[in-house]
Amino acid sequence: MPAAPSPVPVTGRVVVAGASMGGLRAAEQLRAAGWTGAITVVGDEPHMPYNRPPLSKEVLAGKASFDSLAFTPKAAAADVEWRLGSPVAAARLAERTLDLADGSTLAFDGLVVATGMRPRRLGCPGPTEGRHTVRTLADAQALRDALTRPGVRVVVIGAGFIGCEVAATAVGLGVREVTVVDPLPLPMVGPLGEAPARALLRRHEERGVRFALGTGVAGFEGVGGAEGGEDRVTGVVLSDGRVLPADVVVESVGSVANTEWLDGNRLDLTDGALTDEQLRVGGLPYVVAVGDVARFPNARYDGVPRRVEHWSIPTDTAKHAAKVLTAQLAGFEVCLPAFAPLPTFWSDQHDFRLQSFGAPALGKGDVRVLDGDPDGDRDGDVLFGYHRGGHLVGVVALGGQAAAMGAAKYRAQLLKQPALTA
Amino acid sequence: MKVVVDMNKCQDHGQCVFASPDVFSMDDEGRLLYVSDPDESLRDEVEEAADVCPLQAIRIEA
Numbered sequence A: 001m002p003a004a005p006s007p008v009p010v011t012g013r014v015v016v017a018g019a020s021m022g023g024l025r026a027a028e029q030l031r032a033a034g035w036t037g038a039i040t041v042v043g044d045e046p047h048m049p050y051n052r053p054p055l056s057k058e059v060l061a062g063k064a065s066f067d068s069l070a071f072t073p074k075a076a077a078a079d080v081e082w083r084l085g086s087p088v089a090a091a092r093l094a095e096r097t098l099d100l101a102d103g104s105t106l107a108f109d110g111l112v113v114a115t116g117m118r119p120r121r122l123g124c125p126g127p128t129e130g131r132h133t134v135r136t137l138a139d140a141q142a143l144r145d146a147l148t149r150p151g152v153r154v155v156v157i158g159a160g161f162i163g164c165e166v167a168a169t170a171v172g173l174g175v176r177e178v179t180v181v182d183p184l185p186l187p188m189v190g191p192l193g194e195a196p197a198r199a200l201l202r203r204h205e206e207r208g209v210r211f212a213l214g215t216g217v218a219g220f221e222g223v224g225g226a227e228g229g230e231d232r233v234t235g236v237v238l239s240d241g242r243v244l245p246a247d248v249v250v251e252s253v254g255s256v257a258n259t260e261w262l263d264g265n266r267l268d269l270t271d272g273a274l275t276d277e278q279l280r281v282g283g284l285p286y287v288v289a290v291g292d293v294a295r296f297p298n299a300r301y302d303g304v305p306r307r308v309e310h311w312s313i314p315t316d317t318a319k320h321a322a323k324v325l326t327a328q329l330a331g332f333e334v335c336l337p338a339f340a341p342l343p344t345f346w347s348d349q350h351d352f353r354l355q356s357f358g359a360p361a362l363g364k365g366d367v368r369v370l371d372g373d374p375d376g377d378r379d380g381d382v383l384f385g386y387h388r389g390g391h392l393v394g395v396v397a398l399g400g401q402a403a404a405m406g407a408a409k410y411r412a413q414l415l416k417q418p419a420l421t422a
Numbered sequence B: 001m002k003v004v005v006d007m008n009k010c011q012d013h014g015q016c017v018f019a020s021p022d023v024f025s026m027d028d029e030g031r032l033l034y035v036s037d038p039d040e041s042l043r044d045e046v047e048e049a050a051d052v053c054p055l056q057a058i059r060i061e062a
């Protein structure tokens, strides 16, 4: 294992599957780790890697252009080959060969799995026009066009962070009727726990978002289409029987890992690509996973493998995985400590920000207010601490800039904390 | 080395401050301050700061 990034005298090819943030960071970090062989990145989307968080915020609000989202690749990655606009169709890992959808095959010495997620869709049949998701540039463009038509009524299905952001952005755009539907009783209650979720709900309601909580979606109503079909959505039928009129429906009901191309290789692909504590996939020394698609154990916590859909994770995983892959392709043993990132997450909604450090979801059973008053005045900043076994495992700030800075003060403490045992 | 932060993009997330406290800091109002010509020895941490900026507002120009 090279201690510093000294060039490893190895030739060969690393293929990175997926050309988004994780794929870009993996390519850059392979160079930083000393990999001098070829790097080819294969991506389904036609674009060079771009930043997704603004898609549900600034881009949707019309405050940032699509061009402003492109990442600027590091100079060291200038010789990376980009094969964009066509996905990897299948992988034969034992033979170290990929089949691309364009009919070609690509041999590799090392493989980085970076194919991320796609939005989960509701199973309900019915009209398709007017139903949106937000994951790609094209999605955001289409939704922005729909939201800026005068007088539209919007129903957001799913009160997770993307649903909450889209609802907030829609209200900010002047859309008068925005309703968020979720079978759970509070928005983002899964990751945040009850008291913070209640504070979040109140802020949204005060800013004009309506909620239909504790009810699912039974189907859609629609009009138009050939031969009496129903092409365009006009309403959302809730499981409690109510019908919400809707011109625009946003489905934000979670995401599905893009791992079908890895089928047939005896891998554990239930909810992402399972990795070991060094981000290796399937016990193979030459395959690693990065970003949203990686289901990895975090040595900082309880060792249970989880996927983490936070923006900080593609960079953190890429740094670690690139070192592991480079070392192993050069024939070294890996003697790095187990991967143990401190997750960080933010979400901008209306005029406030949620800022999280650590793993609040692990400490939802013991949430304490560290600062502020969650039931106090409308714009007060609040800081929540999440505990497990008496230890602080995460903090979440809700409010303005000062709240986020308050959360940041606990970051050092969270970093120093001894690992949790299961 | 030369560092430029696009202040039109920056939303004062402060992630850069964790990555490179020698170069980036926050004033009392929570606005970003930074050294535009840091010493070459800080390159690694400044690159790290550029990576972790959610708005991708930090450019290293030389």
Ligand SMILES: Cc1cc2nc3c(=O)[nH]c(=O)nc-3n(C[C@H](O)[C@H](O)[C@H](O)COP(=O)(O)OP(=O)(O)OC[C@H]3O[C@@H](n4cnc5c(N)ncnc54)[C@H](O)[C@@H]3O)c2cc1C
Pocket: A017, A018, A019, A020, A021, A022, A023, A042, A043, A044, A045, A051, A052, A053, A054, A055, A056, A086, A087, A088, A089, A114, A115, A116, A117, A118, A134, A135, A136, A162, A258, A261, A290, A291, A292, A293, A308, A309, A310, A311, A312, A314, A344, A345, A346, A347, A348
């Ligand atoms: C709208 C939105 C807002 C967000 N906001 C925030 C936020 O505020 N804060 C935060 O912390 N995080 C946020 N995130 C999460 C963050 O953007 C993700 O964690 C990050 O994009 C993950 O990057 P990735 O490269 O792992 O995966 P992805 O970005 O999903 O990239 C995977 C890429 O692989 C491609 N691909 C898929 N299958 C194949 C195949 N077979 N062959 C080749 N290529 C393939 C896909 O087309 C895609 O380009 C947001 C995400 C979205 C969608």
Ligand code: SF4
Pocket: B005, B009, B010, B011, B012, B013, B014, B015, B016, B017, B024, B032, B052, B053, B054, B055, B056, B057, B058
């Ligand atoms: S991380 Fe980026 S957005 Fe945040 S303060 Fe630094 S430059 Fe500004």
